[in-house]
Structure formats: C-alpha cells, structure tokens
Amino acid sequence: MRFESISITNYRQYQSLDVAFPQTMETDLHVIVASNGIGKTNMLNAINWCLYGDEPHLGDKDDSLTICNHIALEEAKKRGEKFATVSVCIHISTSSGKITFERKVDVNVSTRFEGHDRFKALITKEDGNTEILEESAADEVVNQYLPRKIRQYFFFDGEQLHNYFGKGQDSSHVKDSIHEIAQVSVVTNTRQHLEKIIEEYQKAISKLNPAVDKLSAAITAKKADRQKLEDEIKSLEASIKESEDVISTLNQQISGTETVVADNQRYNDNLALISQLEDDEKKQKELLLALVRKYYVLLMMYDVNTATGAYIREKFEKGVLPPDINIDLIKSSLTHHECVICKSSIDSTVEAYLNSLLEKFDVSTTVSHKLVEIKNDVARAVREARNYKKDKQAIFDRLREISERISALTSENEELYKRISACSSIESIGLWMKQREENRTLIRINSEKVGVYKTQLSTLSQEISTLQAQLDFAIADIEKCEEIKHDLNFATEARSIIAAIEDEIISEVRTQMESETMTLFDELIWKKNTYGHIELSENYRLRLFHKVTNESCLGSCSAAERELLALAFTIALHRVSGHDCLLFIDTPVGRVSDINRENFAKSLITVSKKKQLILAFTPSEYSTEIRKYFDASVVSSYNKMISVDEEITRQEV
C-alpha cells in the first residue's frame, strides 16, 4: 500500500495544496523540504486528521487556532457564505485497487465553530467497480491498511524518536504494537476466535449426544413397563373370562334351586332361634322356682304377719305403744334411796312398791319395744307377699310366649324341612352359590384392575410415542452431531497449527527484530566497534549491549544515537512484519549530523526500494550529506514550500 497523492483544502496553513507521490523509479523516496513553521508537522496532522479524525502532533488542541485556514474563512465571509469547508483527501493504491479517503468539516465563518466532520472511503477496484463507504465502514477500511493502533509506526515525528526507548516508556505498548504490525495479534485473535467456535461445537455436541442415550433408555424402560401391563391385562382378562365361564356353569347348576338354599338357611336360622328360646324357657323356669322359694315363707307367714301388723297398728292408735314408763328412773331411785326427781327419801314401803312396779312392767316393756321394732318388717313382709301374684304371672306370661314361639318355629321348620328334604344336594347348591359369588367378586376386582391398567397403558403409550418422536429428532441430531464432530476435529487441528505458528512467530519476530534492528543501527551509526548486539525482553524492552564489555549501554547513547536506534527499530519492524505500507517521517535526522546523516541517507535509499518513504526535512536538515545520496534517488521533491503572509503555505511554482 502506498500514498498516491494528498489534496488539502483550507486545512490550517494549507489553503489549497496537492502533493503527488508518483512511483517512477526503482526507489519510492519522496522529500518535502520546508522551514520551521511552514507546516511539515501539520501535513502529518492533516494525514492523521483525514484517516483517524484527530491531530496527534498538534501542541495543544484546546489552545490552537481553528482547523480552518484563517484567510479561507475571511474570503468565505466576504463572499457571504456561512461556512468554509475544510477537506483532506488521501489517494492510496493497494494490491486490489485504489482508495480515496476524504474527510470534510464545515466551519462557521462567524463563530468559527466546527460542525461534525464527514468521512468516506471511495474504493475503486481493479475491475473498475466503485464502492463508497462512510463513517465507521470507512474507518474499517483505514484499519485494514493503516491500523490506528499502530499508526505511530507509519507516521512519526523524528524529533520524538529519541524518546522511543527512554526510561519510563511502557514497553508493553511497544510489544502490543509490534504484535499488531507483525500480525501476531491476527494469529492470536484467529486462534482465540477459533477456540470460541470449537467451544460452540463442543457445546452443540454435548447437547446432542446425551439425549439419544437417555431417550433410548427411557423408551426401553417404558416399553418394558408397557409389556408388563399388557401381560397383566391379558392375564386379568383371561381370569375374568374364566370366572364368567365358572359363573355360567354354576348358573346352570343352580338354576331353579335358589330358594332351597334360602329355605335351608331359614331352617338353620330357625333351629338356632328355637335353641335360644329353649334356653330362655329354662331360665324362666329357674326364675319361677326362685320365686316360689322366695315367697314360700312370706306366704306361710302372711296371715300371722297381717294379724300382728293389725295388732301393732291398733296399739299405736290407742297410744299404748310405744310404752311411756321409765324403768331406769325407778331403778335409779331405788339405788340412791331417794326420788331422783323430788329428792325425798324412800322408805321401805315405797321401796317395796317400786320393786313391785319393776317386776310388773319389766316384761311388758320389753314386748312393747320388740313390737315397735318389728313394726316395719311386718308391714314390708305383708306388702311383698302381696306381689307374689304379679311376679308369678310375669314369668308365666313369658313362658307361654316362649312356648308359642317355639311351637311356631317348629311348625315352620317342619314345612321347610319338607321342601329341603325334597332336594338331594343342598350342600352342593350352597357351595355353587358361594363359588358364583366369589367369582362375581373376582370379576369385579379384576375388571377394576383392567380399567386402571388400561388407563396406565394409554398414558404409557402416549409417553412412548412422545419419547420416540424426541428420539427420532435426537437421532437426526446425531447425524448432525457427526457432521459437527467432523468440523470440530478439523477446527481443533487448525487451532493446534495456529497455536504452533503463534508460539514460533512470537519468538521469531523478537529474534528477527533484535538482529534486524542491530544490522540497521550498525548501518546508520558511524561507530562500528562500540555496539555489539541488541536484546528484546519478552515485553519488548530494548537493551543495547557494548561490543567489548558486553554491558548494557542504552543509557550512554547520545540523543542522536537513540534517534537512529528508534529509526532502525521502526524500519526493522516494517521489514520483519512485511507490513505493506509507507513510512512518513517528519524531521528524521534533526539531531543527527555528519557521517551519521550519510549513513542514514544510504540506509533509507535501500529501504525505499521496497517501501514508500516520505520524509519531511527542514532545509538545514536536508543537508549536502543527505542530498548527495538522495538527489539521484528521490522521486518527488517538494522543496519550494513557502509561507504567504504567514497565513498560507503554498508550493512555489
């Protein structure tokens, strides 16, 4: 890839500038010579602005003039235009055609505010077809040829080169950039992305494979269950059929004899009942005997008790009973020889009288007391004796009832026996009926089971059908799985190859960079016996070793030597990476002088045979030491850049 030309309109000091970089010689070397302030660095800024939309080499963007040329703004204002347009076009050629990158922005002539810039890429392919891509799509095209991340390796300011490997520089950034420009990052990204694809394949396979095994196992299990149910149903249906046959046979045998069994049952029930009644009759007779025993004395004593009771009642009614003589009082008076009531003394006459009273009343008082005592018992015995008839009648009634019931049952059984005895095998009929009932129960139970099993069978069949459909899909997936496995194996193999390339490239790029940088550095500097070799750490920290002492000596290098080392490193990077793009260096040898400049010129001519070089010198920098080599090799030289009124830079015709 190379720059064909650059067209700048109203960009900073460039009101209108067209610079072409034709390739007409063996070398592709182009020189721009201009004094300080004419705009060499702003040409670098114009390129950056066009391709990336920023101006990295501007001192302080916030404290700088508007991007639009001051005179252009004034002229637009005079013409009554509201805006002046800034544009930078870069025309490049690639192996597949030509591309024009164009960025434009309108600047308000009154406020000098910038509008939104517009960026596009016009691609003209070798077959003449064109395509216009805008904004981010155009950015992608830029990144394809001149990746933004590594632009400092295409467009750089030579005055900053000596800081390339200074202390505090982040070498990991250098490593990243080198990996980017040498396309190690492409290899790494390819590997990483391929790994993601491989993961996807693996996930897809792991999703597909287990399904078949699981589904097959599930279907087999369900089918076994279904077979079991079907066998069970068959067995039950056979059993039902058997029961039905048995019932049918039994029905034939039992036909017309159903009542005999009932009669027989009734006969037996009656016998049991008669037996119970006979027991009851026996019990009632025992009760009657007990009644007789109980009432015997009462009845025998009934008349005596009735008379005694009447006598006692009569005595009570007359007030004779209970007796009112206090024998104890008499006895106490006799003991104390005085009346216990009036305390008068008792003489022998009174004493004899009291003793005769004692003798007289002693017996009658005892009898009276006894009569009072038995009064209630006598009355109770009379009452109880009067219950005898009622109690006796109750037992006789029950005995009669029992007798009648036994008689009725016996009569019924006689009738039943007549009917039963007419049938020869009553036991067989009972057995048949029992068997029939058992078989009916069996049919009912088995039919219920068959119903349940058939429901289960239907569910099971549905499940098998669903699983089978899933299995069919899974089997189809397995076929797809085989295809994925095939692709996975291919991708895995590719990943291994890419990983091996990546490992070797990382190592070899570093080794080649060490050797190529040293070779170029050796060509650029006049000291041929000072610097021995270069080492790059894994993080691309550069160390320069003294040829004799083998000590690290980068810190001892002059600013010019460091600048040349950086230049050597950059050119080495372009060579090792094979990156097909130009090198634009502003002020490449500002700090370099004399013989080093001659070496620089010779080396750059060699480089320009394989790569487009655009170098922007100050007049003093573009010294005779350089010109004597360059004059014969420079394809285009813009050495008449002048400033008009300090506002506009023009190419003097």
Place this chain on the structure above:
Amino acid sequence: MIQNPLILKKLKEKTHGDEAMREFILSIMTNESNGKQYAKFFRSEVEKYSKLRETKGGVGK
C-alpha cells in the same frame, strides 16, 4: 490480508502440504486481519474446508 512473510512461511511448514487446511487458516486469518465479524464466517469456512479436505483426500495430500 496476511502480509507477514513469517506467518505465511510457518503456515506452509505446519500444514505439511494439506492445502485445504492451509487455505482455511489463511482464509480465517485474512478475515481476522480485515477486522470482520468472525463467528458466522469461521463456521462456514470450517464446514467448507473440512468437506473440501475430505474430497481432496485429507492430510498430506
């Protein structure tokens, strides 16, 4: 596009004449270098080149 000759050299070495594999890796690397979306492209390329290699006869052919 892959410009680094070292990568191209290594690719040739590592694929041992397996053209389908070499073309596949070059294709996906080129796609990567152009900053294009990878997923769909990679998958279709895997499919395409794995089949192509089968047709051509596999590794070392």
